[in-house]
Amino acid sequence: MVVYMTRGWSAAFHKSPTCEALQSGQKQVVRRGGDAAEIESANIQTALGSGRFPCLVCLPSEVQ
Numbered sequence: 429m430v431v432y433m434t435r436g437w438s439a440a441f442h443k444s445p446t447c448e449a450l451q452s453g454q455k456q457v458v459r460r461g462g463d464a465a466e467i468e469s470a471n472i473q474t475a476l477g478s479g480r481f482p483c484l485v486c487l488p489s490e491v492q
């Protein structure tokens with residue numbers, strides 16, 4: 429399974445790059461005058477292995 433995450437500001441990964449939580453996070457960064465982080469894809473095992481956690485909005489079934 430491939431998941432999507434941003435560089436830097438968030439430790440969560442998402443099922444889709446269009447996830448509502450991901451997009452709202454990006455908007456918050458921009459609103460504070462920052463640049464929205466680039467979205468990158470990775471295998472879910474790689475994401476978990478790097479200390480990321482599943483988004484509660486788009487991946488609730490992955491959360492134990």
Ligand SMILES: [Zn+2]
Binds near residue numbers: 441443444448450486
């Ligand atoms: Zn999400």
